[in-house]
Amino acid sequence: MSIDIDTARRVAKLARIRVEEADLPALAGELSGILTFMEQLNEVDVTGVEPMTSVTPMRLKRRKDEVTDGNIQAQVLKNAPDAREGFFAVPKVVE
Amino acid sequence: MSANTWTIAAARDALRKGEISATDLTMACLTAMDAGDALGAFVHKTPEIALDQARAADARIKAGDAPSMCGIPLGIKDLFCTKGVPSQAASNILAGFRPEYESTVTAKLFEAGAVMLGKLNMDEFAMGSSNETSCYGHAVNPWKVDGRKLTPGGSSGGSAAAVAGDLCLAATGTDTGGSIRQPAAFTGIVGIKPTYGRVSRWGIVAFASSLDQAGPMTKSVRDAAIFLQAMAGHDPKDSTSADLAVPDFEAALTGDIRGKKIGLPREYRMEGMPSEIEKLWADGAAMLKDAGAEIVDISLPHTKYALPAYYVIAPAEASSNLARYDGVRYGHRAKLAAGDGITEMYEKTRAEGFGKEVQRRVMIGTYVLSAGFYDAYYNRARKVRALIKRDFDEAFANGVDAILTPATPSAAFGLGEMSSADPIEMYLNDVFTVTVNLAGLPGISVPVGLDKQGLPLGLQLIGRPWDEGGLLNHAYVLERAAGFVAKPAKWW
Numbered sequence: 001m002s003i004d005i006d007t008a009r010r011v012a013k014l015a016r017i018r019v020e021e022a023d024l025p026a027l028a029g030e031l032s033g034i035l036t037f038m039e040q041l042n043e044v045d046v047t048g049v050e051p052m053t054s055v056t057p058m059r060l061k062r063r064k065d066e067v068t069d070g071n072i073q074a075q076v077l078k079n080a081p082d083a084r085e086g087f088f089a090v091p092k093v094v095e
Numbered sequence: 096m097s098a099n100t101w102t103i104a105a106a107r108d109a110l111r112k113g114e115i116s117a118t119d120l121t122m123a124c125l126t127a128m129d130a131g132d133a134l135g136a137f138v139h140k141t142p143e144i145a146l147d148q149a150r151a152a153d154a155r156i157k158a159g160d161a162p163s164m165c166g167i168p169l170g171i172k173d174l175f176c177t178k179g180v181p182s183q184a185a186s187n188i189l190a191g192f193r194p195e196y197e198s199t200v201t202a203k204l205f206e207a208g209a210v211m212l213g214k215l216n217m218d219e220f221a222m223g224s225s226n227e228t229s230c231y232g233h234a235v236n237p238w239k240v241d242g243r244k245l246t247p248g249g250s251s252g253g254s255a256a257a258v259a260g261d262l263c264l265a266a267t268g269t270d271t272g273g274s275i276r277q278p279a280a281f282t283g284i285v286g287i288k289p290t291y292g293r294v295s296r297w298g299i300v301a302f303a304s305s306l307d308q309a310g311p312m313t314k315s316v317r318d319a320a321i322f323l324q325a326m327a328g329h330d331p332k333d334s335t336s337a338d339l340a341v342p343d344f345e346a347a348l349t350g351d352i353r354g355k356k357i358g359l360p361r362e363y364r365m366e367g368m369p370s371e372i373e374k375l376w377a378d379g380a381a382m383l384k385d386a387g388a389e390i391v392d393i394s395l396p397h398t399k400y401a402l403p404a405y406y407v408i409a410p411a412e413a414s415s416n417l418a419r420y421d422g423v424r425y426g427h428r429a430k431l432a433a434g435d436g437i438t439e440m441y442e443k444t445r446a447e448g449f450g451k452e453v454q455r456r457v458m459i460g461t462y463v464l465s466a467g468f469y470d471a472y473y474n475r476a477r478k479v480r481a482l483i484k485r486d487f488d489e490a491f492a493n494g495v496d497a498i499l500t501p502a503t504p505s506a507a508f509g510l511g512e513m514s515s516a517d518p519i520e521m522y523l524n525d526v527f528t529v530t531v532n533l534a535g536l537p538g539i540s541v542p543v544g545l546d547k548q549g550l551p552l553g554l555q556l557i558g559r560p561w562d563e564g565g566l567l568n569h570a571y572v573l574e575r576a577a578g579f580v581a582k583p584a585k586w587w
Contacts, residue, residue: 003462015414015461016421017454018442027458030518034459037519038403038472044479051477052484055291055305055535056560060334075195081428088423091437 002032098123100261103167103318110156110166117152117166121145121210124168128212128262133587135234136247136257138173139181140213148210155208163345164325165208170215170257170266175201175309176298177214184300185229186219188448189426198298199330200267200309207325212263216253219450220417221274221302224524225513226252228452236282236507237583240548245507248278248524254312255282259583265313265322269299271306272405273528276540279312280502280553283542283581285570286312287319288528290560291535292337294323295330303412304335306405306532316541316571320344323563339561347564348571353387355569358495362398363527365504371546372501379499379543379554382576383569393495395486400479401530402522407463407476408533413453414460420448455518484534491559497569500527502540502553527555537563539570543577551581 003011008028012019019027077083082090098106098120109115125142145168152166176182176194183189201211216234218226225246226234234252236245237260247256251268255278258266268275270288279286287310294309301307311322324345329338359380364373380390422428422444429443449457463472490498504526513521531538537560540553554573558566 007462011458011462011465014465015454015458016418016438016441016445017449017457018439018446030455031459031462033517033519034406034455035462037522038407038463038476040403041400041407041472041475041479044397044400044475044482046475046478046482049478049481051474052481053477054335055484056337058292058335058337061331061338063331072195078195079192079425081422081426090423091431091435091440093437 003028003035097127099127099263101264102314103164103264103321104315106167106264107163107321111161117149117156117210118146120166121149121168121212124212124263131260131262131587133235134237134256134260134262135232136216136253136260136262137170137213138185138216138231138253141180141211144180145210145212148205152208152210162207162325163321164204166210167265168210168212168263169204170213170254170263171201171211172251172254172267172269173214173217174221174269174300175267176300177201177211181214182300183230184220185217185231186448186450186453187230187427188420188445192425196298199295199332200299200326203328204325209325215257215266218250218252219453220300220413221250221269221271222413222452222456223249224273224277224521225249225510227510227514228450230450233510235510237587238282238507238550239583239586240550243509246281246510248281248507250274251278251312255279255284258282258284258312258314260587265311265318267309268312269307269309270532271302271409272532273525275310275312276528276538276555277503277524279540280542280551281507283551283579284312284314285316285319285539285541285574286310287323287539287563287567288531288537289323289327289563290537292335293537293561293563294326295333295336297330297332301416303409304416305412306409316567316574317345317348319539320348320567342564344564344567347568349568350572350575352383352569352572355388355496356494357383357388357390357569358393358490358498359390360393360395360398360498360500362395363500365526369505372504372552375544375552375554376499376501379573379577382573383499386572386576391495393490393498395490395530397479397482397486398530401483401533402526404476404479404483405525405529405533406459406522407472408480410456410460411464411473412460414457414464417453417457420445452518480533483530487534487536496559497566498557500555500557502527502555506546506548506550506552531557536560537566539566541570541573541577542579543573544579545581
């Protein structure tokens with residue numbers, strides 16, 4: 001499976017990573033190389049095999065759905081690049 | 096010998112006998128750490144925290160309340176969140192991030208009295224096998240053969256360099272495809288990746304959540320047993336952590352493996368494998384046989400599909416995990432141009448913050464999870480993963496107690512030597528280790544010999560799920576038989 005420039009552009013968009021137009025051909029080439037390596041998986045007969053979802057057959061633990069902390073607004077915002085009046089600040093989203 | 100060169104076991108015994116104080120032991124390591132900057136191992140030093148913890152450890156030892164790790168100076172991989180201390184996963188996207196919380200592993204270590212000297216270099220987000228993708232610049236292997244600087248391996252390259260260079264007694268590492276075992280082999284130390292679920296992942300920056308597991312990197316197998324004991328155990332904050340009792344790993348080191356069955360998988364005899372690696376492997380098998388184990392040939396037929404399956408699954412999980420780095424809640428945010436909206440903010444932030452290899456893997460992961468390709472790539476890889484695990488299950492069901500393989504396809508290579516290579520070339524470093532992560536098994540790398548240039552080579556032992564005790568005991572026998580005592584000549 002080879003990735004063309006349009007697909008590379010679309011993947012970069014989906015991943016929310018800005019890639020300059022001039023860099024798209026190289027990216028498409030690299031991604032194609034890696035996908036070709038993955039094509040080997042098509043040699044394996046996987047009929048009737050369930051996809052592996054967990055390493056050990058273990059039931060996920062359940063816990064009570066209850067509040068265990070809170071009132072830590074300052075801590076939550078402490079590492080934010082831009083926090084104002086108790087909120088994370090971002091560029092305008094809604095006109 | 097200066098105390099920074101000691102093993103954990105020797106330091107523990109000396110501390111308990113009062114032959115050295117935790118403060119003096121820590122001072123010896125801080126001095127070695129400062130003299131070791133050329134190794135590029137420590138990227139955030141925390142001497143004040145270390146000395147506070149050492150003084151507290153001295154008080155505990157005096158009071159007769161000293162667990163094994165009390166007063167032991169450690170390096171902590173930058174992937175672990177440490178409260179108030181930079182924790183960046185060697186990425187510019189987490190520049191300036193100081194967690195408001197402590198990872199479960201470091202919290203447990205500190206409760207046991209361990210001392211943190213600082214944070215250690217690594218590949219960015221643990222994606223790499225040479226420590227060259229780090230935003231801090233590479234770490235350097237203390238082992239040298241000529242004028243060249245060699246990689247300490249990766250992703251836990253700073254941890255390996257710090258332990259092998261005696262800047263600390265031991266270090267934490269994490270292993271998603273070989274990131275503890277490959278650097279351990281490249282630097283002549285011991286590294287164990289426990290069974291998936293043995294050690295809590297809470298507070299460790301996530302790469303591929305179904306594969307990531309933390310473990311110790313140490314100067315001896317006994318140290319690995321002592322250190323792992325303090326890291327392991329159930330954690331309600333990690334739903335994949337196993338609610339199983341943790342056995343006494345050090346007590347498991349009996350040195351008796353008579354009657355145990357050791358499997359040699361024929362599929363690990365790769366075409367073009369250097370004869371030195373082949374010989375090392377045969378020598379290791381002979382050592383275990385001399386100790387009374389039975390050596391059997393086994394087959395793990397899906398081995399060759401492990402790397403391609405891994406390079407679908409790990410990037411897929413990484414693309415989801417790394418979606419959180421959006422420039423909103425922590426870390427770097429790009430400077431925006433007039434009129435830029437939130438999408439431009441995400442795209443510019445992630446383009447500036449993530450390095451090339453991380454971007455590549457996030458995009459591969461995005462592609463294999465995208466509509467129309469999910470079944471062809473991701474689901475197929477998960478099915479192949481089930482077959483790889485089944486291969487191991489069958490070997491163990493046939494009575495095999497442990498599996499012996501080479502740890503790496505070569506000794507450490509030169510920094511920069513792989514930079515022009517295809518990314519796949521670098522991925523091949525993980526060929527012997529990645530199967531173990533896919534199957535969730537415990538694996539340990541033990542230094543066994545030197546190659547003809549004088550660089551360390553390691554062998555890997557793979558154990559049954561939850562049998563780290565048995566695995567460590569096999570490793571202990573191999574370590575004693577190999578008698579690996581070589582140390583790198585100090586050049587830094």
